[in-house]
Amino acid sequence: MPLTNTADRYGLVPQLLHWIVVILIGVQYWLAETAEELPLGMEKLAVLTRHKSVGITILFIALLRVTWRLLDRPPAPPPMPAWQRTASTLVHWGLYALLFAMPLTGWMMSSAANYPVSWFGLLQLPDLVMPSEALKEVLEEVHEGLFVALLCLAGLHVLAALKHQFVDRDGLITRMLPWGGRD
Amino acid sequence: MGRTRLSIAIVLSSAALAAALPRASHPAEGGGSLTFEAIQAGAVFTGRFDRFRADIDFDPADPSACRFDVRIETASADTLESQRDEVLKGPDFFWVQQHPVATYAGRGCRADGKGYALDGELTLRGVTRIVPLRFTYAPGENAAGIEGSARLSRLDFSVGQGEWQSTEWVGDAVTVRFDLLLPAD
Numbered sequence: 001m002p003l004t005n006t007a008d009r010y011g012l013v014p015q016l017l018h019w020i021v022v023i024l025i026g027v028q029y030w031l032a033e034t035a036e037e038l039p040l041g042m043e044k045l046a047v048l049t050r051h052k053s054v055g056i057t058i059l060f061i062a063l064l065r066v067t068w069r070l071l072d073r074p075p076a077p078p079p080m081p082a083w084q085r086t087a088s089t090l091v092h093w094g095l096y097a098l099l100f101a102m103p104l105t106g107w108m109m110s111s112a113a114n115y116p117v118s119w120f121g122l123l124q125l126p127d128l129v130m131p132s133e134a135l136k137e138v139l140e141e142v143h144e145g146l147f148v149a150l151l152c153l154a155g156l157h158v159l160a161a162l163k164h165q166f167v168d169r170d171g172l173i174t175r176m177l178p179w180g181g182r183d
Numbered sequence: 184m185g186r187t188r189l190s191i192a193i194v195l196s197s198a199a200l201a202a203a204l205p206r207a208s209h210p211a212e213g214g215g216s217l218t219f220e221a222i223q224a225g226a227v228f229t230g231r232f233d234r235f236r237a238d239i240d241f242d243p244a245d246p247s248a249c250r251f252d253v254r255i256e257t258a259s260a261d262t263l264e265s266q267r268d269e270v271l272k273g274p275d276f277f278w279v280q281q282h283p284v285a286t287y288a289g290r291g292c293r294a295d296g297k298g299y300a301l302d303g304e305l306t307l308r309g310v311t312r313i314v315p316l317r318f319t320y321a322p323g324e325n326a327a328g329i330e331g332s333a334r335l336s337r338l339d340f341s342v343g344q345g346e347w348q349s350t351e352w353v354g355d356a357v358t359v360r361f362d363l364l365l366p367a368d
Binding site: 040041042045046048049052113114115116117118120121122124125131132133136 | 223224225226227228229230262263264265266267269270346347349351352353
């Protein structure tokens with residue numbers, strides 16, 4: 001399988017990055033929910049620290065993915081009505097935007113709480129905003145709101161993929177899978 | 184290597200922060216700041232004491248006659264995050280109910296490189312130990328500046344009980360920095 005995109009399929013690298021992000025978002029949700037339940041203590045600190053490190057990882061992968069997307073022409077989609085093309089473009093770029101917005105608001109939240117972010121204890125990141133508990137509260141709401149938006153867009157994305165697979169039967173889903181083909 | 188440079192950036196940003204977010208008062212005699220840097224989860228964060236009193240006699244002509252008597256209200260510790268402040272003031276860390284004051288006392292400074300050094304006794308959470316500090320002295324017309332730092336182990340002073348004795352998520356080393364303005368006699 002080629003590493004880069006072909007006429008009818010994403011390359012191995014963009015496929016890998018796509019599915020890694022899917023898994024990491026699941027991990028993020030689980031870590032966030034776990035931390036929510038814990039009182040302030042060592043365990044909460046540990047869980048939130050991992051949440052932040054994974055979030056920064058997602059931010060980095062998002063940067064790679066958008067760069068790849070802009071430099072390597074994506075495979076052509078199967079024929080579909082214009083409104084579906086438009087909707088798909090909007091959802092895709094919305095998802096990319098959230099892959100940046102979620103980690104960035106989380107990072108800002110950490111800065112606002114005066115808990116500077118370290119990436120897996122290897123690299124301390126600069127603070128994005130000055131400490132302020134009021135700002136931290138606002139950012140927390142925004143961060144959670146963006147997650148709801150992410151769930152909605154990801155839901156649409158999955159539903160559309162399933163519709164193409166089982167209703168249209170146009171094999172669109174195999175563009176993002178290393179196996180199966182439409183030839 | 185990268186760590187040193189980063190921690191300098193943190194000190195600068197905490198100075199900027201202190202300037203950006205003025206508190207009602209800084210009751211240090213003559214004014215000044217007392218901050219501490221600790222490591223949580225691999226990242227340096229800065230906190231400060233808002234209420235302390237530094238009585239310092241220092242004459243650069245005779246450093247050996249110097250006297251430092253500093254009293255710090257442990258309950259004035261502020262890391263700009265209320266949950267963490269609560270834990271910090273609680274029995275596992277400063278235990279401010281039992282130990283409301285930390286003191287630093289020393290006599291007899293000595294010239295040390297470009298500045299001065301003092302081996303004073305820090306009493307914190309009921310434990311007294313010698314903590315060497317280094318500082319520089321900057322004379323001025325109406326006030327002189329004394330700026331310096333000390334590095335200590337929080338666990339030497341039992342700051343961090345129970346699970347907090349582990350240094351995996353909260354580092355043992357703490358750097359205390361002071362920047363004081365002393366009125367000239």
